[in-house]
Amino acid sequence: MAIIAGIALGWAAPSLGESMQPIGTTFVESMKMLIGPIVFLTIVGGIASVADLKKVGITGLKALGYFQIGTICAMVLGLVAINIFRLGDGVNADASTLETTGKAAELIETGENQQWWEFLTHIVPGSMVAPFVEGDILQIIFMAVIFGIAINAVGKLGEPVLDLVQRLTGIVFKVLNFIMKAAPLGAFGAMAYAVGKYGVETLSSLGWLILLFYGTSLVFVVFFLGGIMAFLRLNIFTMLKHFREELLLILGTSTAEPALPGLMKKLEHAGVKKETVGLVVPTGYSFNLDGAAIYLSLAAVYIAQATNTDLTIGQQIGMLAVMLLTSKGAAGVAGGGFIALTATLSTLGTIPAAGIMLIFGIDKFMSECRALVNFCGNVVATLFIAWWDKSLDVDRVRRVFRGEEVEALPEEMPMDEEQDAIESTGELTTKPEPEPEERTLMPVPTR
DSSP: OHHHHHHHHHHHOHHHHHTTHHHHHHHHHHHHHHHHHHHHHHHHHHHHHOSOHHHHHHHHHHHHHHHHHHHHHHHHHHHHHHHHHOTTTTOOOOGGGOOOOHHHHHHHHHHHTOOTTHHHHHTSOSSSSHHHHHTOHHHHHHHHHHHHHHHHHTGGGGHHHHHHHHHHHHHHHHHHHHHHTTHHHHHHHHHHHHHHHHOTTHHHHTHHHHHHHHHHHHHIIIIIIHHHHHHTTOOHHHHHHHTHHHHHHHHHHSOSGGGHHHHHHHHHHTTOOHHHHHHHHHHHHHHOOHHHHHHHHHHHHHHHHHTTOOOOHHHHHHHHHHHHHHHHHTTTSTTHHHHHHHHHHHHHOSSOGGGGGGTGGGHHHHHHHHHHHHHHHHHHHHHHHHHHTTOOOHHHHHHHHTTOOOOOOOOOOOTTTOOOOBOTTSOBOOOOOOOOOOOOOOOOOOO
16 A cells, blocks of 8 residues: 555655655655674574584585576576567667766766676675675675684584573564564655655656566466476465565665565474575575576667677677676675666677666666565575575475465574574574473392
């Protein structure tokens, strides 16, 4: 209802709708405030509490391998779609006459100066505080993995620290519950601003490109992700229904970050192990960007067609290889899709980077779809990795997705094997003290 009200306000009174920006921005920033601590505490607690660190490393490698395969499939689907429909033919844009100004010029300059290998060196933070201040999820993941391994390695010495991590996790999730009560207000402000600022008339000029992107994304979710879910004996549509609150939040705010905490809580409630959720979901937010992958390949070829730049099949395949690297470099950065696209075009040198101005006006209307597909891809990825690790209770997941009442998860193992469970309410559960053992006095033998 809040999203519909925001659209109506932005359409009927654009100036008033545009003035709603602080409401949406404040909500998104308040959610981002918690993402860093949640990611850090969840990963540290998950890694520090497992008995076998090899399993964590193997799970991470499986996740990275799955992410690359999913990204390639998404990019290939985008290429196929734009080569079939060829919406850029007939535009005949002269790249030399395109002026890059304002925010677009800043993003293009950032992308042109970015090297494909920078995301590797960028993983290591310059200080322990900077990643939390800047909200750099990739650097926070790096620090959390190191801390979790260290706490696990010192054994009993790290038990008080692990206990503190578990308690802090419960507190942070409780704060999250408070902030989420303002989610409708935030979605209203963000949607009213988007429609009031950019206007529905923006859709008319490049409406077919937007429809093609949404249609391609829908095909990817229903058939590719749906196929993986069917392999797991799960239903993609019941999954979408289960995460409808998070999907609506993404639709309203145009970013998937506010939905990350809710995604992690619901997956844990469905029975996916805490260490699997804590490792795969945050990493997927940086490496498993299926929606962005479709957008990159589709937009790049559209610009080539619009500027009359001929690309062979070999060149398009080479472009995919470059995109696999450049798309990681802008993860979590404002305007990341545009930066990655510019970096790709600048690296190739065959497609004029200034052609990005052709699609800059509709980027806002495509960002929602990118974020929605990214979110769905990370849900399916986490479930698949859990199944791959032979730790997925498919029956419980199916019942949770259907909305059935399920029994509470059993209390976790002792600290050296599993961390204390955090219920979906965000409250920390504690294990009862063990009953004292009864001692039986044995008679003293006599001669």
